[in-house]
Amino acid sequence: MxxxxxxxxxxxxxxxxxxxxxxxxxxxxxxxxxxxxxxxxxxxxLSYGKPCALAIDPVEKKPLNRFMPGTYCLSLSCTGCNLSCRWCQNSDISQAAPEDSDHTTLSPEEVVAACIKNGLPSIAYTYTEPFTWWEYMFDIAVQAHEKGLKNILVSAGYVEKEPLNEILPFIDAANIDIKAMDDSFYREYCGATLSPVLENILAMKEAGVHLEITNLLVTGLNDSAEQVGKLCEWMVSNGLQDLPLHFSRFFPRYKMTETTPTPKASLVMARDIALSSGIKTVYLGNI
Ligand code: SF4
Ligand code: SF4
Known part of the structure; x- marks a missing residue:
């Protein structure tokens, strides 16, 4: 261990x-x-060296639309997440212990070698919460940089400052998921809090990481004009209007199988609000 x-x-x-x-x-x-x-x-x-998911994905699937577009990455995941979003699309691995999921065994060297062997320019730490397997991600990321590969973080951004700062020099790009601009929403639906996420996004921007933001719009929970407006207002007031913003459509999953998919009109409304707020680049996902 x-x-x-x-x-x-x-x-x-x-x-x-x-x-x-x-x-x-x-x-x-x-x-x-x-x-x-x-x-x-x-x-x-516990999950060090035990990836439960390995795939080759277009980088746009992370989603990252402005980082090495048209390339593919080695997507890697271990079990575990420190949030518990009721709509989680990957709950079978995010809400699982390492022994509850099929996994292979790969050292950091083997992960990097697999990436190179497949001609891929980057490794994405994704699908669950990579910070909960920080040690494995860190060791891979260091060796990936030594071999000239890029590292991509796909995360909810709920981590303490010391581990974040230690790994940031090895992270080239990140997509951070802001659940809602509302602390009570984080507590009730995700089992976390908002302010560390926002502070960490600003720290990543300061460190020069290529950043894109995702906001999953869940039917009736956070897809109101008010909620979308608060998110855009925070981004603009913190100088983040140049970051690509992805509004993603919810589909029934995990503990929210009774909820209908987000109306397409809500996503179009969100895009209009973001653009009129001053956000430069807006994408709609799962639509
Ligand atoms: S503090 Fe966070 S990372 Fe550490 S055991 Fe708890 S949930 Fe996991
Ligand atoms: S942060 Fe992501 S992986 Fe974790 S529970 Fe929420 S949606 Fe699932």
């Missing part, structure tokens, strides 16, 4: 400091993300 970074011993367990949940994890137990476990007073990253 690989010892985790970013934790401190508490006497009867550990406190994980990787994400703002700061889980207090007793001996033999795991944190909210199901992928970090305490043994003998140490914290271990």
């Amino acid at each position: 690989t010892e985790a970074r970013f934790y401190k011993a508490t006497g009867d367990g550990v406190r994980c400091l990787l994400c703002p949940h700061h889980c207090l994890i007793k001996e033999g137990k795991r944190g909210i993300c199901r992928s970090r476990e305490c043994h003998d007073g140490k914290l271990y990253a």
